[in-house]
Amino acid sequence: MTGARRARRGAQRRQDSRRWCVPPAILREPDETLEGWHILLEHEGELAGSLWFAFRDVTLWAAVPDDRRDGLFAPSALGRRLERMGGCGGDAEIAAHLSALARVVDEPASANPDAVSATCAAVSRWAAARGAMGTAVAFAQAGALAVPGNAAAASAVGRLSARWGRLPRAETWLRRATGLGRRSHDWYAYAESYVELGTLYRRKRLPERSRRCFVLAARACRRHGYLQLRAAALHGLSLLYADTGEMEDAERHARMAIRAYGRGHPRVPEVLHDLAELLVARENHRGALPILQRLLPGRHVPGDRSFTLALIAHAAAARDRRLYEDAWSAAWALLDQPGGGGQASRTLLELARAAARARDWLRVSLTSGRQAEQAAIAREPGAAREMAHLAALAWRGASEGWGL
Structure with missing residues (x-):
């Protein structure tokens, strides 16, 4: 075997081993003495109880191996969950989602992980639309735990955590999403997570880390044809260059982002405004x-x-x-x-x-x-x-x- 061939095989083995190194993520805040307690803080009455029990049911179910889920819940658990749902305040949307999650209690051995994750994501969107970000993050996380190899689900937890202002938690979930995306070849979730990580590091005033994340995202988007996501990465680079006083590079990347978004995209006015701010700073x-x-x-x-x-x-x-x-x-x-x-x-x-x-x-x-x-x-x-x-x-x- 030639030296070049041995080097290629060694590099491939190292790459294969790195592909499986997916870091764990933070599951609760330091002040979260009771898992999911923000659900109880953000809602009242039976709705709070129903949401919290649904979150705990999915989290427990996801933590148990497939072959040990049969008989996980007591036979009377389903009846108690359904009885509690009667006090959900007449919100038909959330009642339907909670009824779907009750299948985990009714038939834990046969519940479909993808369906459970999708329902948790729907509850998360419902909560985020009402400003209940603790609930939104909790259910997004439960959905990600239900499908632990899904990069998009992990990325959703990271984005919502960042929106909630929990940056350490967001960072761990986004880094996990990049690893999962690379492992499963979900390049959109991979690039999207790097865009979010770049934005997070910019908020934390870590320009070198931020720049690396935006560059990795832009490269992946160019390679796989995600034009609008590439525009978001270029926009992030523009803002980062502006932060560090590199105005010429900032203006160039802003113009590239506008071209990548294309005319009529809803984010173009935001980039144009940032470009105008750069032009004012450069006295143009x-x-x-x-x-x-x-x-x-x-x-x-x-x-x-x-x-x-x-x-x-x-x-x-x-x-x-x-x-x-x-x-x-x-x-x-x-x-x-x-x-x-x-x-x-x-x-x-x-x-x-x-x-x-x-x-x-x-x-x-x-x-x-x-x-x-x-x-x-x-x-x-x-x-x-x-x-x-x-x-x-x-x-x-x-x-x-x-x-x-």
């Missing part, structure tokens, strides 16, 4: 202004709209005084509206930049005097330094009579 105000003006009518949430108006004010500050003043005043007024504080610290900093560019020292002073948002800005060292610099510039400009 001529390019940013028409994009922002085109996007403004669709920005209905007060916090989002105020931030867009602040960017318009910044882009117009040195070009169109009237547009600057109108946009600045509108953004300022929205800060005190219900829902206007969603991006208040970012909006305030952008308003200060706009006013400084326009040499409008009174408005710079107004932004630095808002105490409510200053606490959030203070948590960002770079933003805090910039706001302090702008406040000092305003004081100096006002005292020395700097004007337009």
